[in-house]
Amino acid sequence: MDGHDVLTYNCLNLNSDFFSEEVTITPYTYRAFDPGPYNESMSAFEDYLGKPYLSDSERELYVDFFNNRSPIDGKAPAWQIITVYSYEPDFGMDRELILSPMQRIMGSSASWRHEEYRMLFRFGEVTKRFLHFDRMSQLAMSKNDKYWALRFAARAIHYLEDIGTPYHTSPGTLPEILKIPFLYRSQFKKISSYHKFHDRFIGYRLWREYTPFIRAVSEVNASDFDGLIDMVETTRKRALRFLPEIERLVKGLVHKGSSSHLRTDFSRGYFDELIAVEDTRQIDKASCIVLKNIASAVKYYLEHLERRFT
Numbered sequence: 256m257d258g259h260d261v262l263t264y265n266c267l268n269l270n271s272d273f274f275s276e277e278v279t280i281t282p283y284t285y286r287a288f289d290p291g292p293y294n295e296s297m298s299a300f301e302d303y304l305g306k307p308y309l310s311d312s313e314r315e316l317y318v319d320f321f322n323n324r325s326p327i328d329g330k331a332p333a334w335q336i337i338t339v340y341s342y343e344p345d346f347g348m349d350r351e352l353i354l355s356p357m358q359r360i361m362g363s364s365a366s367w368r369h370e371e372y373r374m375l376f377r378f379g380e381v382t383k384r385f386l387h388f389d390r391m392s393q394l395a396m397s398k399n400d401k402y403w404a405l406r407f408a409a410r411a412i413h414y415l416e417d418i419g420t421p422y423h424t425s426p427g428t429l430p431e432i433l434k435i436p437f438l439y440r441s442q443f444k445k446i447s448s449y450h451k452f453h454d455r456f457i458g459y460r461l462w463r464e465y466t467p468f469i470r471a472v473s474e475v476n477a478s479d480f481d482g483l484i485d486m487v488e489t490t491r492k493r494a495l496r497f498l499p500e501i502e503r504l505v506k507g508l509v510h511k512g513s514s515s516h517l518r519t520d521f522s523r524g525y526f527d528e529l530i531a532v533e534d535t536r537q538i539d540k541a542s543c544i545v546l547k548n549i550a551s552a553v554k555y556y557l558e559h560l561e562r563r564f565t
């Protein structure tokens with residue numbers, strides 16, 4: 256999905272001492288503990304707080320929503336580190352890698368790390384990536400390195416948000432998946448465009464601080480999970496359950512007008528027009544349910560982090 260930063264920001268309790276604490280920025284010294292692999296162009300992991308951080312396609316939908324100030328005296332508040340770096344895994348570190356002979360089925364190494372399909376076999380490793388960065392956060396904490404403990408935890412939050420995104424749990428409903436062998440190219444394109452539509456629709460709404468979406472995120476309570484494993488498994492199961500309804504509504508909107516010509520750009524202009532012309536009440540409502548599921552997990556994890564740190 257898009258809009259990870261807004262989603263995370265609205266899950267944070269900005270009044271807490273823990274998240275307002277100013278934290279000293281430290282260099283990356285974890286290569287030996289976390290060999291990745293990561294895309295070489297991104298693997299220095301320097302700090303970029305206070306700078307534009309989104310890739311071009313996301314920047315196109317972005318609207319400023321918080322004070323992304325530059326660090327002062329080498330320090331930045333914990334909430335800002337969590338907000339910005341909860342987007343970090345989408346900036347290229349997982350791109351163009353060879354991770355598994357099966358990654359082609361999902362499209363790319365980035366999909367392999369950010370999604371997980373369970374169809375006879377398990378494809379993708381988004382759950383593993385969450386657990387990995389949660390462990391890295393604990394390692395940094397054991398070294399008293401609060402900046403990296405938070406930055407790794409923020410990356411874990413990114414993967415947790417992906418776990419709760421319906422299109423990251425399955426390429427589509429069973430009838431759509433069963434068409435793949437017969438209509439390989441066109442079906443693949445169709446399925447990926449539904450996925451892209453919903454990812455970008457959520458980002459478009461969140462960045463514009465669309466009230467029902469922001470309310471869904473900020474008002475939901477942390478769910479009562481029985482530990483982190485229960486949290487990821489339950490969040491994923493719920494997201495998978497929402498998929499048929501999301502798919503039905505996305506199809507209805509994407510195929511409006513000329514059903515033979517499938518749009519795939521989903522630009523800012525596309526969504527401006529969509530919300531002006533179409534009735535989006537149902538997709539808005541279904542998306543709020545998706546966001547509530549994710550936010551209730553992120554809040555549980557944030558509370559877990561706060562307890563761990565203090």
Ligand SMILES: [Zn+2]
Pocket residue numbers: 256344345369413417
């Ligand atoms: Zn992602």
